[in-house]
Amino acid sequence: MTVTEKPSTAATFDLVSPSSGQVIAQVPDQTVQDARNAVERSVKAYASWRQTSVYERSVLLRRFNDLMLRDVDEIARLIASEMGKPITEAAGEVKYAASFLEWYAEEAKRVYGTVVPSQNVHKQLIVTHEPVGPVYAVTPWNFPAAMATRKIGPALAAGCTIILKAAEQSPLTALKMAELWTEAGGPADTFIVLTTSDPVPTTKVMMDDARIRKITFTGSTEVGRLLAQQAAPTLKRVSLELGGHAPYLIFDDADLDQAVADVLACKFRNAGQTCVCVNRVYVQRGVAEEFTRKLSEAAARLKVGDPLDASTQIGPLVDQQGLDKVKRHVEDALSKGATAVTGGEATGGLYFAPTVLSQITPDMLIMQEETFGPVAPVIAFDTEEEAVAAANNTEFGLAAYLWTTNLARAFRVSAALEYGIIGLNDPIPSTAQAPFGGVKQSGYGREGGLWGIQEYLSVKYLSINVK
Ligand code: SIN
Secondary structure, three states, X not given: OOOOOOOOOOOEEEEEOOOOOOEEEEEEOOOHHHHHHHHHHHHHHHHHHOOOOHHHHHHHHHHHHHHHHHOHHHHHHHHHHHHOOOHHHHHHHHHHHHHHHHHHHHHHHHOOOEEEOOOOOOXXXXXXXXXXXXXXXXXXXXXXXXXXXXXXXXXXXXXXXXXXXXXXXXXXXXXXXXXXXHHOOOOOOOEEEEOXXXXXXXXXXXXHOOOOOEEEEXXXXXXXXXXXXXXXXXXXXXXXXXXXXXXXXEOOOOOHHHHHHHHHHHHHHHHHOOOOOEEEEEEEHHHHHHHHHHHHHXXXXXXXXXXXXXXXXXXXXXXXXXXXXXXXXXXXXXXXOOEEEEOOXXXXXXXXXXXXXXXXXOOOHHHXXXXXXXXXXXXXXXXHHHHHHHHHOOOEEOEEEEEOOOHHHHHHHHHHOOOOEEEEOOOOOOOOOOOEOOEEOOEEOOEOHHHHHHOOEEEEEEXXXXX
């Protein structure tokens, strides 16, 4: 294994597989000194990288995409081993991750400037874009490849250099991607990976250094707030993709079987460890019982097992902390009167049975905090107004979903939901071409599409007096 920032010490930390509990790798435990070295190298590389043509950057990103696709199976295996995502789903993540590189290989060429008509006939007003500068990226373990490429792709396309602090639970995928960037011909130090068991002091180095011009983070709202504070003294650009608490509104005009299949896909992908996974399923009363029964039957059929087995649909939770949170939410709900229609308990190791809960009340923890596990609470509602009010009754605003065949309702409810992403009869709206990001305490900034690259660009205005 290679590390792009050569460690200043030989120290390593153990990487433990969430499914077997075995140590699967020794990962370089990089220090504050390594973080300082990374900044020096990134700043130096930026001076020449920013001068390259977008066509040059585009070719390199396209090659990077091709190499990711060449190595889908190997990267999927790394993901499955280090964080427990079932390998078939992990292969899907690798392709999704590569699609951000492909998209930004193209989008690099579409960063147009503007000539603005002036009130003075003797003036030309020209607006262009420049890279924001060296970037520090902090990515989570739940999508070790995709959450990284949707930062690396636009940053490199825009002409920024990037230092990626990989999640402690999933460093192998990040290290592999850095190798592929080098193989693609990416210039040294344009993309550096830092691995550390103690991210707080290394992150402080990045946050204190004014030469790091941007922080981009995907993770919890709590950490996002801290990073925003730390970014203030050096006025870094900040993008934060934070927690969610997604509602799914199923109206009584829905295609019920399809709605069940969609909620299943939305809730149980990655064992529920996805920021945009549904956390609260609201079903109109007339169809609530039938929906709950069908969802429970489908959830009970999900194949739980070894993430390296191609037929597995649900793997383990990522670590003990993750499992404890799921247990706490379910125990709290059961103690307050909820019923586990299926599942409801840990099944050994870091596994938790796919669970559907009914008889839910608003005071339950699961209705307030992101569970990040395979648990679907189902709540009956009577009116559209009641459902929208309940859906919006949260500090989060990342993704919300609805299922209806009524066109007027579809537009009305989509407009009323206070969320950055709406899935209308669509449980998986995430895609490289579209903007991903939230409102309220789910953060700010957008990743993906033509919006994603703007986060890595500064506007430059040139006023020319031709008198
Ligand atoms: C996330 O969990 O933050 C991302 C999931 C996705 O891209 O759909």
